Every structure is written in structure tokens, then in C-alpha cells.
Amino acid sequence: MRGISCTEARVLWHLADCHNPIFGCYPKQDYLANACEIDERSVRRSLSSLRDKGLVNWVEQREGKNRKANRYSLGFEAGFRRFETTDSPENEPDNLSASSEISTGQECALQPDSNGGLNRTPESSIEPVREPVIEPVRERGSAREVSEDDPKALRKRFQALIVGRHDNPWPDVLSSAPEWAFQQFVKLSPEERQRAEERRDAYLAACPKLASGEHKGKPKAAALGVYLRDRMFDLVDAIAPQVVRGQAEKRRQEEAIPVAPFGPIWAGKRALALLDGPVAIELPDNLLELAVETYNRLRRSSETTARSWANHRGIAVDGNELVFPDDYRMQERRRRQSDSGYPEAHALDKLAKDRGRGAADPRFAILADLCEAVPVGSETYERWRAYHQQMNWPFVPDPGGMRVVYFPKGGPEGLGEFEMAARAALGMERGDVDAI
Template identity: 40%
Template sequence: MSHKATMWAVTVRGISCAEARVLWHLADCHNPVEGCFPSQDYLADACEIDVRSVRRHLDSLRGKGMINWAEQRDGKYRKNNRYALAFEEGFRPAQTNYQPDNLSGSENASTGQNSQFEPDKIDVLNRTLESSTYKPVIEPVTEPGERAGEREGLEDPKRVERDFKRWFPIWPTYVADSEREARKVWFELSSEERADCLERTSAYIAAVKATGRTKGWQAASVYLSTKAWQKLSDPKSDIAPPSVHNPFSRAWSALRLAELLKPMATAMPALTLYQRGQVAAGGDAARLVDRERREKYGWPKVNTMHQFAERAQGSTVSPDLVAISEGFEKVHRDSELAGRWKALHERMGWPWLPSTGHEWLYFPPGGPEEAMIEFKAAVARERGHDDAA
């Protein structure tokens, strides 16, 4: 690979985007000593186009004086063309009244050179496969000491600019925003970061809108420099999508308590004849019936979570609850503190945790009553209103 060749290629003007892509990959195969011998199949694969298109663009570049080539043969067998680039010393463009056809690969194809043509000693076309000490460059090579990602600096700036123009109108503030500042940061991003930004910005905007906090959008340049779209991958981020968490985990426990804070469901099956008799009797029997019905029917989402937990299936938790759950404490199921939490469940009529073999439970820190008051306030703060539901 010749950095001089590739840097020359990205500065060429007056050619189409497809021709620029072919020219850059052609220059990427150039070696300042050995020459340039890429196959058309390689160029087609590198440019992600078909071979016919490669031939057409090579022919156009030759006609515009950007490249030239000499056909190489080994007897009757045709080998890869040896290409010359316009920046090389001694470059001689093709004759404008000559129409080459050797790109087709036919045995009788013209070489694209005058039959009487003899290259000068300094002419780049004077280097041949046979005159080279080393194997000529057909595929791009990595120069000694080349760092990973160094080739990234040789990206086609036209393509980077096109991608920026695709992205910029997506951002909510683009009408009054500084396009110059945004473009500057865009070009400083890596190719992977730009691709990720293009793919995820719409999802980021939708996620922010879903939170209801859309006032004061940050400038496009700030969004790019902070790589804010990466927040979508952070389960604790306020704009991350809901994620599935294992039973009895911190996040799962936070979701369970948040559901228990919601009002009890009122739609319950009718009392059986036996239950009606216990309710009519009053006292402990009536209270027992009420508690059993509340535990079984009062919070159906929690009961569903318990059923899933018995099958080792997790539940989907919103990012705000994931963030709150980070402060939960581990409590052993047989501890005195766990007993106090169970007693609170009984007083409230909440269903207690199923026995699935999990010895450790997670609850907000502190005594159960005080902890639930603080937990409810934390949920309200995260969701931006006074109701934890």
C-alpha cells in the first residue's frame, strides 16, 4: 500500500462517486516500488459492485486521464493488468482517440497501448512482473508498524460527507444548529461510531420522547462528541429500552415492589359458599378469607412474575427501576430482616415470594416500612411525578 497513492486518490475531483471508490481501491493496491497489479475480481469485491461495473469505471477513469494500464501476458495466458496512476512520475495518459477493450479479458483484446509504444526508462509503465524482485502487490498490504485503525484515516471523505448529510437532518435541532460544528465532530468519529450513530439516532430520539423530557435538546455537536446514542446499550440509562432480568435479581425485585405499590385489583371471582360463611362469621376467619383473596387476585402482575420465577423465567424491567435497584441490599431468606419483610407483606395482603430455592432476596435498605416509603418516593422522582404507579 502507498499512502501517497491513496492520499492522491481522495483529492481527485471531477469523477463520480463510484469512480472515486474504484480509484481509491486501485490506489490502495499501489506499491511505489513494485507497481499496481490488482485483479478486476478483487476490485469488484472491494468496491461491492460487479466486474462489469469495475471495467466500465476503469475505462472512464482512463478516458479522464486518471489512470492507464498495460496488459500483461505469459505466453497465451493473460495476467492482471499493470496499472499506472496519474500522480506517478512519467505517467502517460491514454490517447484520447483510442478505445481500449482489453478489460473484457478476451484473448485478442487490445492492450490499450499503441503497438509501437516503448516506455521510457523512468516511466512507471516500464515496471513489469518479470522485472520485479519481489512479488507485485495484488492485494492491499499492511506496512510495517501500521497501527490498527490507521487505514481509517484514508476513508473516502465524500462518503463521510454523504453520511453526515444523511444524519444531520434527523437531529431535532438541525434547523437552528451549527452544521459546521456538527460536521467537525462527525469527521472526528471513527467509521464504526458513525455507522452506529446513523443506525441508532432515530431510536435515541424516540427513547427520549418516550420519557416526556424533550425540552432543551442538546446541540448536534454535543450529541456526537458525547456519543449519547451509546446510552441505549446501558440498562441503567434513563433512555435505555426495557431489559429482561432474572428472577430474584435486584432489578426483578424492584419491579415486583413497584407493582405492589399500585392499587389492588378490584375484579375478583365471586366468593364460594364456604367463603361466604366464613365472612359472615367475622373475626379471624373473615380476615383470613380477605387476605387469601388479596394475595391471590389483588396484584395479578406480581403473581405472574412469581409463576415465571418458578419456571426460571425473568421479567422485563424499565431502566428507571434498574437504576433504583442498584441500592438494594441482599437479605437471607431465613434472616430476621426477611421475616419483617414477610410480616409487612401479610399486613398489606401482598403475596410473599415463592419458594424456588433462592436463599438470597433483595430489598431497599432499612426497615421495611421506612424502606418502602423511600422506595415509593424514588420511583416517583425517576418517573417525574408524584405517583409511583
């Protein structure tokens, strides 16, 4: 219908579905909102617009001070009277069923149909009568064997799409708009209909599940008509694996164990990251020229800062000239490896410097049994410092006021035994940095 929005058309469709020529039309706004899958404010806005456009009218109904369901009259009814801005609610007729010949909002009285086919009871006129669901179409002798243009075959296939198999009906299909959904099914090409049917259960399985209420555990799916109109069945192949991965990641996060800085799991993960070795470090060909440029830039700001920078890199300063050692490139490579060559260990060090708290997969809990507390400043602590320097590893950050820091059991001499036990328990090989 031209001149009205899609939302208004849905509201008008459901009003017409609730209409009874004998008893009238009395749907409640919450029913219309649920049927149209919109909120009640949108229902009221649509009703007001439809009334202004002369397509519907209604009379408020009260019982004492309590409001009851409005009696709606529709534009196709004989004697329909448009709403006028001069109309006053006090002058509108009493709309109790059969109270007078104008109680239906029309200027003529309607008589029951002779065949009784239109004579619903007052209760059934409040909400539309639903057709019984047809049994799902079986693969053998299915509707696909019939011509794609056969309306009866399409209707059976659509009903099978609603019912599904293995007690898996489409969620809330009766409270949505099944006839509109059927029209979307008809509009699809034969190939699209087949994909919609074949991927139906995969789509529902990929949808998130309701966490509470009477439908707890049921899929929170789009309306069937939307699934068909937006061809959401074509997204299943791409979305389903992501949903599975997302659910697995959520489970991992829910089951994750804490990683306290300087604690046993922190120490075990850090040791494994160092044992995996450094990442490749690339040095520029003009390394010396770049060092001279950096020194001169720092010198313009502070002579002290520039000399400290050079001394840290083993570069001597002779007047205004820099004197590089013969093995400067090798020393610079080792420095850069220690400073940035162990990204996983550096991330754990940053966590410790920030006094943060990390999380790890539950399987890393085994590392707590493979590490021990070492008092800060003790002989074992200093042996660990010397071993890190020997291996060109970054040492643990300043522990501040902490009295102990965890390291693998047995001191540096027991590191080989720690690595063997840890990798066997975790099912890891050397170089499995992503697994850490």
C-alpha cells in the first residue's frame, strides 16, 4: 500500500487479521507490539498516523475509571467514519459489543453471515486465529519434487521450515508474522529457498542462547521472515566457525586462572618465553651514521644525556668525535635482543612494573608446582641475575617492597629439568610462543 511506512503496514495487517465483522476488532497494544515485533510506543505512533491518513479509527472503551481495549474500525468496513480533529471523546458512541447499531463505529448494522464462517466469538476476535501447523515435509516425496511454481508445494515447504525436525521449531514464529514470512519465502529464487532450508538448523545452532526466562537455552534468533528477507542463511558458513571459536574463547576466559606478578605462574611463563629464544633482530646498514645523528641530537639538548647514551652502548667520546669499538654491531645486536627480543617476557615484565594482574589458560596451573620462591637479594637471587646476564636475557623488574620473587625450582642449574617437565605437561614444543 502506498503512502504508509513498513511499520504502519504491519500494524494495519495485524489489525485486519484481528477484525471480526460481527463482534468488531479489539486487539490490545501489547499484543500488536508483540505480533509486529516492535515496541508499544511505535504501535501508538503508527496507529495515530494511520488514523490521520483515514485508514483506521477507534473508540476508547472504559469500565468505570479503568480503560479497556479500544474498539477499532477499519477503512474497508461499510460506513467507515474517518477521524476528524473536531471529534470529542465524550461525543463518541458507546462501543460495547452489540450495544447499539453504531457500536461498531459504522453507520449501518451488520448481520451474521449465513454460513457462520465469519462468526468468531468475542474472545477469539481479540487475537487472530492460527491455522494448525502442517506436519513437516519428509525428504522422500518432498515438495522439491513438485514444480517450484506450485503454491501448495511452497506452502508445505514453508511449514516444514517453521516446524523443523527433531523438536526444533523456529522460535516465537507464531507471535511474529508468518504470512509475511511466507511472502519472503516465495520471493526467493529456487536455489535460495534450498539454501534457506538446508542451513536452517545450522543458523539456529549458531545463534546465542537465552540465559534466563521460560525459554532459557533456546536460540535468540531473528524472526523467520527476517532470516529469509535478509538471506541470513548465506552468512552461516562464515559465521558458524566464528561463533564456535567465540564460545570457546568465552569458556577459556571464564575458566582462566590469575597470573600475579612475580608469582609462580608468572615466573614459569616468563622462563618458557626466554627459553624459546629471541625473535630476529635486523640492524640497519648505516648503524654508525644513525648513532652519530642520535648523539648530536641529544647533545644539543644535554651534553650529559648524550654522553650517558653513548657510554651505555660502549661508545667512547673523544672531544666531539665518537669512537666505536670494533665489535659495535655485535654488541648493539645483543643489546637490542635483550631490550626487545623477547616480546612475551617483556609483556609479563610490563605487567609486573604496572603491578597489574593477568590471566592464563587453566592448563598453566601446573607451573605453580615447578617454581619456587627466592628471597630478594639472596645468593640464589644473585645467581639468577648473573645467569640472565650470561644468557643476555632481561632480568626481572625491580620487585619494590616484595620479599620474594619466584623462579624455576633448583636455581639456574635446574632450568633444563624445569623446561622438560613444563613442556611435557603443557604439550608444547620449543618455539610455541603463541601457546604461552
